[in-house]
Amino acid sequence: MSIFVQQCINGLSIGLIYALIALGYSMVYGVLKMVNFAHGDLCVLGAMFALFLLRAMRITTGHLNIIETPLTGVRLVWVLGMCLLGGMLISAVIGVIMERLAYRPLRRASVLTVLISALGVSIILENAMMLIFGREVKGFPRMLPERYFTVLGASYSNMQVFIAVATSLLLIGLFYLVNRTTLGRCIRAVAEDRDMASLLGVDVNRVIAMVFALGPALGAIAGILHAMYYGQTYYLTGYQLMILGWAAAVIGGIGDMRGCIIAGLLIGLLEAVGGGYLPVITRGMLGVEYRRIFVFLALIITLIVKPAGILGKPVVVVK
């Protein structure tokens, strides 16, 4: 029982990160009706840049996830804040530039052409990161001093608590932005009907650029939290995050924000609980490394049973 609770805790904390990434996919899909392949790579870019800042501030050497001197108090807040803000900024800037150069000129082109352009951008980002930051797996410091709490027979690390608090605050902020502010209303209007919104005086290009700043900024935080949680970052992690985030967006009902969060948590739970029990059930024949396959199965089942996703509006189904 305590294993189950423990795995649930682990799954929920990583699931919150997936939810944050899935929201980036969902928002871009909402306004442009396309899948932004490069989103996962923008998340990793945030983490890579944060690591670069940490090395510049001589906090870590970047080869192992070891911190030279433990961070405490004000210095911890300062370093952590710098990392998160720096990562957000670079991802948002690159996101906006990417939209301007690679997507906007293709606004009226066929869907396939835009997808190809997006895929090209993703490949460019991945390999540019490889060339700039190096092709090896990099250690990422946890930054927080390691502490554990025990509740209900399961132990939480302060890292998990930090992830939960940070992502929850961001999600609340995002919901407020989308549902209560003028910009949010514009985003919803563009998602509903781009041409109509334009006729009613919404600056569509500006709104889309804002979405491409907002999504990657959230993604960068997700990327940094992911890197902190696993203690490492790698230029190809974005590819994994892309599949997971996209799958979460589809399972939750693409374009629906609440669905995304539920699906992100679900995928995290599936990975953790499934991966945790797999070696027990199969007597060690199948290990934790197979946990990603559950995501694929969940995706297939969702598409067969409820193609619109958990909370999505009904999609057009061709008989």
Added chain:
Amino acid sequence: MSNHKDYEAIPRPLSAPLDRALQSWYALAGKAWVRRLSLIIFACLLLAIPKLISSNYWMRIIDLAGLYAIMAIGYNVMLGYTGLFNLGFAAFFAIGAYCYALLASPLHDVHLPFLVIFPLAVLLTALISYLLGIPSLPLKGDYLGLVTLAFAESLGILVNNLDFTNAAYGIIDIDPIRVPFFTLKTVRDYYYLILFVCAVTFFIIKRLEESRIGRAWLAIREDEEAARTMGIDTRRLKLLACAIGAAPVGLAGAIFAGMQTFISPVSFSSRETWLILTMVIIGGIGNVSGAVLGALLLTILPEPLRGTPIESARILIYGLLLVFFAHFRPEGLWPRRWRKR
């Protein structure tokens, strides 16, 4: 999805001289004797290549180019004809290769001849591609891309960890390909096999393109709603495109395993998918010859760069090419020629 007016709206500085060159070639090829003569010269050249090239290294590169050409022809059926965005190519390649490697190697001590494994590899790949299409194709949008991508990732995990496929160590000592009366030993022998398979695939797909099925595929790509209104069973035809498009890839995988005599999961990363995708986009969407051209260009041209600093930026350049072509020439270097009416 879209129509041709949308393509025209994009300024394409690259296109004018290229289109003029293609036009003059088509005008020349309109004469039957020019067409026949060039075909004969081309065929003689292809057959003579192993005699003309002395280095085994370059022969191997040309063999690989041929394998990529076979795969590009397959991918063209999905992406070029039907407009299906399938991203599971590395997986289909792996299925074909592992099919041969498991059934013709000392790993499980099974040694079946190539002609037995060949239909098996092709059918298995086609079947899996078909099954992947079932949950995703009835839906509008890019679900096929996601499902195939996730499948390729899952298959990668399985192959990398299962003892059955010897995990990350890969399979060694795979039997060379045996066809009746002959065992293929050198890269030159493989060249003729690959050339034969490539020519047969090319011919079959070309014939399909000109048939009812081919025209239906093109109609689906141009406007699915309209195609359905005209009485085309779009779901069945899209699934058919999935199966037929994947089959050559499985076949190429089987030949690859026999040629290399060693395979490991590293050979089937997502990189392969991006590579084949770039080949089809650059060569020419919807034109079999264009896809072959793309495969040859992208395999042979980067080869002299091996060992130079540019080599590590190779994939980056593919990404730049994808964006560049999407913007300035979405139909590729050698696009499909629309018959005038």
